[in-house]
Amino acid sequence: MSEFIVGVTGGVASGKSEVTRRFEALGVPVADADVAARTAVEPGSDGLAEVVATFGADVLAPDGSLDRAAMRRHVFGDDTARRRLEAIIHPRVRANLRAACEAASGPYAIAAIPLLAEGGGREAYPWLSRILVVDVPVDVQRARVMARDRVDAELAQRMIAAQATRDQRLAIADDVIVNDGPVELLVSHVAALDRRYRALAGAHA
Structure with a gap:
C-alpha cells in the first residue's frame, strides 16, 4: 500500500515520460492517466455506456470500442x-489512478x-502528497515539438498555447525538474x- 503519492506533470514535449521512466527504473510504481483514460471507456465499461447514452451510438466503432475520431468530431x-x-x-480517471497508486507496493x-x-x-x-512539475523553457519546448512531430513553428506554438501556461x-x-539539458542530467x-520522497513517505507512514 502506497499512501504517499506524487503527481508528475508538465507541458507537451517537456520530458514527463522520460522522467517517469527514470523513477520506474528505481523501482517506483507509476500509474498513467492516459492509460486510465483508455480503461475508463473500454468495451463493456460503464464509462463507455455513459458516453454512448450521452452522445449516441455513432461514437462506436464496428467492434464496439470507442471511435475516437468520431468522438473528436463531436x-x-x-x-x-x-x-x-x-x-x-x-x-x-482520478479514481483509477488513486486506486492503482494506493494498491502499489513500495514506500510511494x-x-x-x-x-x-x-x-x-x-x-x-x-x-496527491506532492506535485512534481517537469519544466522547460517555451523556446526549447517549441523546438522539441517541431522535431518530434515534424510540424512548423506556428503549429507547435498553437499546441503549446492549448495547454496551461508554464506559470x-x-x-x-x-x-520542479528543469529539463532543458541532456537526458543524462535527469538521472x-x-x-x-527519489531519496527525498522515500524519506517523506517514511515520515508520513
Missing part, C-alpha cells in the same frame, strides 16, 4: 460537449497526469527526488 469546437465528455471520463507511487493543471490541480486531486503549472508545483535529478 467535441471539436463545442465546449459544452467537451465538458460533458470530461464529466464522464475525468472522475473515472507516482501518478503521471499530463493535464494536471488543466484538470483542476490540487483541488481535483487532493490525495500555471509552476504555481501548483511542490518540486541525478530523479535520484535526488
Whole structure:
C-alpha cells in the first residue's frame, strides 16, 4: 500500500515520460492517466455506456470500442460537449489512478497526469502528497515539438498555447525538474527526488 503519492506533470514535449521512466527504473510504481483514460471507456465499461447514452451510438466503432475520431468530431469546437465528455471520463480517471497508486507496493507511487493543471490541480486531486512539475523553457519546448512531430513553428506554438501556461503549472508545483539539458542530467535529478520522497513517505507512514 502506497499512501504517499506524487503527481508528475508538465507541458507537451517537456520530458514527463522520460522522467517517469527514470523513477520506474528505481523501482517506483507509476500509474498513467492516459492509460486510465483508455480503461475508463473500454468495451463493456460503464464509462463507455455513459458516453454512448450521452452522445449516441455513432461514437462506436464496428467492434464496439470507442471511435475516437468520431468522438473528436463531436467535441471539436463545442465546449459544452467537451465538458460533458470530461464529466464522464475525468472522475473515472482520478479514481483509477488513486486506486492503482494506493494498491502499489513500495514506500510511494507516482501518478503521471499530463493535464494536471488543466484538470483542476490540487483541488481535483487532493490525495496527491506532492506535485512534481517537469519544466522547460517555451523556446526549447517549441523546438522539441517541431522535431518530434515534424510540424512548423506556428503549429507547435498553437499546441503549446492549448495547454496551461508554464506559470500555471509552476504555481501548483511542490518540486520542479528543469529539463532543458541532456537526458543524462535527469538521472541525478530523479535520484535526488527519489531519496527525498522515500524519506517523506517514511515520515508520513
